[in-house]
Amino acid sequence: MLEVAGLACVRGDRKLFSDLSFSLQAGELLHLHGHNGSGKTTLMRTLCSLVRESAGEIRWQGESIHKLGEEYTREVLYVGHKNGIKDDLTGVENLRVSSALDGNPVSRERAWEALEQMGLRGHEDLPSRVLSQGQKRRVALARLLLNRSRLWVLDEPFTALDVAAVDFLQSIIQRHVESGGMVILTTHQEVRITREQVKELRLGWKEDGRV
Amino acid sequence: MFSAFRTLLGRDLLLAMRRRSDLFTTLFFFVIVVSLFPLGIGPEMNTLRMIAPGVFWVAALLASMLALERLFAIDYEDGALEQMLLTPQPLSLLVLAKVLAHWLVTGLPLVLMAPLLGLQYDLSSEALGVMVVSLLLGTPALSLIGAIGAALTLGLRGGGVLVSLLVLPLYIPVLIFGSGAVEATASGLGGQGHLSMLGAILVLSLLFAPLAASAALRISAE
Numbered sequence: 273m274l275e276v277a278g279l280a281c282v283r284g285d286r287k288l289f290s291d292l293s294f295s296l297q298a299g300e301l302l303h304l305h306g307h308n309g310s311g312k313t314t315l316m317r318t319l320c321s322l323v324r325e326s327a328g329e330i331r332w333q334g335e336s337i338h339k340l341g342e343e344y345t346r347e348v349l350y351v352g353h354k355n356g357i358k359d360d361l362t363g364v365e366n367l368r369v370s371s372a373l374d375g376n377p378v379s380r381e382r383a384w385e386a387l388e389q390m391g392l393r394g395h396e397d398l399p400s401r402v403l404s405q406g407q408k409r410r411v412a413l414a415r416l417l418l419n420r421s422r423l424w425v426l427d428e429p430f431t432a433l434d435v436a437a438v439d440f441l442q443s444i445i446q447r448h449v450e451s452g453g454m455v456i457l458t459t460h461q462e463v464r465i466t467r468e469q470v471k472e473l474r475l476g477w478k479e480d481g482r483v
Numbered sequence: 484m485f486s487a488f489r490t491l492l493g494r495d496l497l498l499a500m501r502r503r504s505d506l507f508t509t510l511f512f513f514v515i516v517v518s519l520f521p522l523g524i525g526p527e528m529n530t531l532r533m534i535a536p537g538v539f540w541v542a543a544l545l546a547s548m549l550a551l552e553r554l555f556a557i558d559y560e561d562g563a564l565e566q567m568l569l570t571p572q573p574l575s576l577l578v579l580a581k582v583l584a585h586w587l588v589t590g591l592p593l594v595l596m597a598p599l600l601g602l603q604y605d606l607s608s609e610a611l612g613v614m615v616v617s618l619l620l621g622t623p624a625l626s627l628i629g630a631i632g633a634a635l636t637l638g639l640r641g642g643g644v645l646v647s648l649l650v651l652p653l654y655i656p657v658l659i660f661g662s663g664a665v666e667a668t669a670s671g672l673g674g675q676g677h678l679s680m681l682g683a684i685l686v687l688s689l690l691f692a693p694l695a696a697s698a699a700l701r702i703s704a705e
Contacts, residue, residue: 317705321569322568322705342571342572342573345571346571350565353562354561354565355561356561356563356566358494358498359561360501360502361501365494365497369490369494373487373491373566373567373570373577374571375487375571377486
């Protein structure tokens, strides 16, 4: 489904990784490992087509992702370091706007329900400005419950979340993988997800940056 | 596709309503700059009538530029821009929605305020009418052209100053034809030709500015 061939990324004059190849099938999770600064975030942003690769190719169902353009971004859901939520909008408004922009409008009730599932009961109609870091993260992650994208790219999704929320998020990820979705994930925490579905990729383990 | 356009337009207008202070900064800037000239120059009607078109247009130019910085910067900082790049919508359409919201919030109030301020300059009602029409055609073009500069300087240190250096030269044609239309009307020549040129500039920038700005956004977001 997602194939990466000979991928390289250079930032400034620093080579982050090169000659990176792997593939990801439906129902698989890729857990990216790597020390700080090894290029995990850059790799994820490259896979989302936010960053142009210096060399190599990323193919989605056999076609280059740059040729696919919006056909590809429809299939991708990216949660990065920034939550991408508006401080002056309430949780429900944020969720409805981002779903509508993703081409998948949801009703007010559905958005409300998703936020309750994320453990934000009683905070749905507060401006996000007054929420705590962890709660903002939960609003951002509530998109996972509404989105129909097949490939989830989650950069450190567990930061700022409490134990209960981490458990819940892991169960959502597990469910997505079991229903044939794909997940690419970085985290420094332990992921308890059925072992045989998990691929591991280590960045920056050898001195030339190869996996 | 158009529902995404409407959603983003609605979101930006709602955000502007929740932050009304931003909304009034541009308008008050325009009002104050325009009102300073009669105070500084004195009540000499002939001089005021003569400088009015230029003063209005330069003030509109500067006010429009003042507001540019915020066009994409907040989205860039909170990550909403990244998400915009990853939606299955044409980016130029989303840029157009953002620019339209930006113009409705920062440009349109200037246009509506202009006739009232024009009284300070003893402009004829005919000249005031042309002033409003020229601003109505010109300020959206300013927002569109400015969007390219705002997108290019996103995330740079001192981006605000750079934006003015990039964008002000591109504003010159709008300034010339905008103030030219009012001047021509005031001197009895008729401003039709100038207004047509302004319209042409608006159409051109409607076509090309969203494309250029989205290309610039993709580069800035890397």
